[in-house]
Amino acid sequence: MFHGQLKKVFRESHAKGANLLAPVPTAMPMVTNCLDRGDYIGVLSEMRQHQCLRAGDVETWVFDLDNTLYPARYDLFAQIDQRMGRFIARKFGISTSEAKIIQKKYFHAHGTTLRGLMLNHGIEPNAFLSYVHDVDVSVLPTDPRLHRALEGLGGRKFVFTNASAAHAWRVLERVGIASHFADVFDIFTAEFVPKPTPGVYDRLIRHCDFDPAKAAMIDDIARNLRPAADRGMLTVWVSNGDPTAPLENDIDYVDHVTGDVAGWLSDAGVGTHRS
Numbered sequence: 001m002f003h004g005q006l007k008k009v010f011r012e013s014h015a016k017g018a019n020l021l022a023p024v025p026t027a028m029p030m031v032t033n034c035l036d037r038g039d040y041i042g043v044l045s046e047m048r049q050h051q052c053l054r055a056g057d058v059e060t061w062v063f064d065l066d067n068t069l070y071p072a073r074y075d076l077f078a079q080i081d082q083r084m085g086r087f088i089a090r091k092f093g094i095s096t097s098e099a100k101i102i103q104k105k106y107f108h109a110h111g112t113t114l115r116g117l118m119l120n121h122g123i124e125p126n127a128f129l130s131y132v133h134d135v136d137v138s139v140l141p142t143d144p145r146l147h148r149a150l151e152g153l154g155g156r157k158f159v160f161t162n163a164s165a166a167h168a169w170r171v172l173e174r175v176g177i178a179s180h181f182a183d184v185f186d187i188f189t190a191e192f193v194p195k196p197t198p199g200v201y202d203r204l205i206r207h208c209d210f211d212p213a214k215a216a217m218i219d220d221i222a223r224n225l226r227p228a229a230d231r232g233m234l235t236v237w238v239s240n241g242d243p244t245a246p247l248e249n250d251i252d253y254v255d256h257v258t259g260d261v262a263g264w265l266s267d268a269g270v271g272t273h274r275s
Contacts, residue, residue: 055256055268058155058234060210063181064195064219065161065168068261070140070175072220072240079135080163084113087131091123111194112162118192125192133167142176146262150180152269158208159184160217162194183208195219198227205231218261222251229253236264 063069066077081103089099106116117123150157157180159168165186172178185207190200205212216234219225225235236256258264 055216055234058153058214058216058268060155060208060215061153061157062160062204062208062215062217062228062233063157064217064221064224064238065159065163065171065184067220067240068218068238069146069159069177070143070171074139074141076135076137076139076171079139080132083132083135087128088113088117091121111197112187114162114187115192115194125187129164129167129187133164133170137170137174140171140174142174143262144176146175146265147177147180149262149265149269150177153265154269156182156208156210158182158204159186160195160204161185162187162190164188195221195224196227198230201227201231222254225251226253229255 066080070076084103085096085099088094088102089096092099092102094102102116103113106113106120110116110119114123114125114128117128118125159172159181161168161184163186165184165188168184168186169178172181185204187194189207190203193200193203195201212228212231212233216236217225217228218236218238219228220238220240222237225237229235230253234256235254236258237251237254238261239257239259256264
């Protein structure tokens, strides 16, 4: 729907000779070529490349939690993943291999395993979340480098997670960065509707009261960034080699890619980062 609206606007504006990119003349040659061949998605890509918000102008930072604010190599999420499988196996009296199939099926179909269990089996969310988040966070070291990077950023900072706030605060405290965050928008606040469901991003924006055109979102799952980009947010994909992170072939909605969150944020904080 978003791309359809974009196509209509550019078709009509181009026909009238309107210059929608007057503030960014460096983009005009590439955009004109895209318009001439009817490549409206190409127009979107060029606009995002040339018009996207500079990191130094961000007023609100929205971070995913697991495998984003700590590296995937510490395998904390692997503990959660294993406990989800055990919960399903015990609940339905099936083998762990059978439970894993159900777990991943619901994750890909519904955004979270929990959402699939709730919709298909009426599972009570508190019991599930309490069980799967009963993990050993001591595997995570404190991260003074990330602490310094967050300290150097202007603007408010939020965590946007499909996990519970209780789990999020445990992780933030363990890593040593909890003091930087104004709030956690968790799966309870989202009324159990997970990323990347588009409507939950609107709920996030209202709840945290920020302008998406002056905000950035950082997540290790690329598909979670599309709704953020559609709402005008700067998007940063954390490419950490996590095999559980689905990736679409078309990621023109991603503005920046990094494997080093602290390093990227440090550059953003002093206004030196470039695409």
